[in-house]
Amino acid sequence: DQQVKQNSPSLSVQEGRISILNCDYTNSMFDYFLWYKKYPAEGPTFLISISSIKDKNEDGRFTVFLNKSAKHLSLHIVPSQPGDSAVYFCAAREDRDDKIIFGKGTRLHILP
Amino acid sequence: NAGVTQTPKFQVLKTGQSMTLQCAQDMNHEYMSWYRQDPGMGLRLIHYSVGAGITDQGEVPNGYNVSRSTTEDFPLRLLSAAPSQTSVYFCASKVGGPYGYTFGSGTRLTVV
Numbered sequence: 001d002q003q004v005k006q007n008s009p010s011l012s013v014q015e016g017r018i019s020i021l022n023c024d025y026t027n028s029m030f031d032y033f034l035w036y037k038k039y040p041a042e043g044p045t046f047l048i049s050i051s052s053i054k055d056k057n058e059d060g061r062f063t064v065f066l067n068k069s070a071k072h073l074s075l076h077i078v079p080s081q082p083g084d085s086a087v088y089f090c091a092a093r094e095d096r097d098d099k100i101i102f103g104k105g106t107r108l109h110i111l112p
Numbered sequence: 113n114a115g116v117t118q119t120p121k122f123q124v125l126k127t128g129q130s131m132t133l134q135c136a137q138d139m140n141h142e143y144m145s146w147y148r149q150d151p152g153m154g155l156r157l158i159h160y161s162v163g164a165g166i167t168d169q170g171e172v173p174n175g176y177n178v179s180r181s182t183t184e185d186f187p188l189r190l191l192s193a194a195p196s197q198t199s200v201y202f203c204a205s206k207v208g209g210p211y212g213y214t215f216g217s218g219t220r221l222t223v224v
Binding site for chain 2: 006009031032034036041042043044045046049051089091093097098099100101102103104105
């Protein structure tokens with residue numbers, strides 16, 4: 001049973017516009033959420049995170065929003081740039097054993 | 113400071129062969145994990161370790177063994193390789209608590 005769900009396998013966004021990537025989770029024991037970015041033939045790199053006690057975290061062009069009641073988080077990228085084209089993974093940490101579980105990823109294409 | 117180093121980068125095995133994927137980190141991180149990435153499946157946790165001498169199973173542990181004799185090293189052993197184990201394997205490390213993983217660059221394994 002998937003605990004972290006990214007229901008959109010891919011997303012295309014015009015350069016300069018906002019990219020919104022979504023993630024849902026089922027486990028109430030998750031206390032920390034992360035977004036990773038992955039380019040082909042490279043390992044995932046950490047992008048931004050949010051604690052379960054917050055509802056928003058911002059870092060430059062990247063903002064993560066958390067809605068605990070809906071068990072939903074989203075990553076906003078504004079403005080989108082060509083270098084943002086990559087696969088984005090949503091991940092969640094379970095407090096009990098510090099495991100980090102990943103979603104299936106969303107491939108973001110930034111169109112010129 | 114090399115971060116997380118994985119060897120080899122590429123490997124082809126015949127069905128039934130065994131091998132060990134090596135992973136080393138020089139950041140004195142307590143936690144280490146192995147993930148596999150398959151198309152459409154995202155990153156799935158194989159095994160993880162919260163410190164030297166302590167390991168536990170992740171989401172897809174069957175067919176793999178791990179041990180953690182030192183803080184730095186976390187090798188992944190394939191006991192009898194199967195075509196279903198064709199994948200890209202990522203090793204990662206982190207400090208304990210609500211923090212993200214630092215990933216290696218991956219090992220691409222093909223089992224024929």
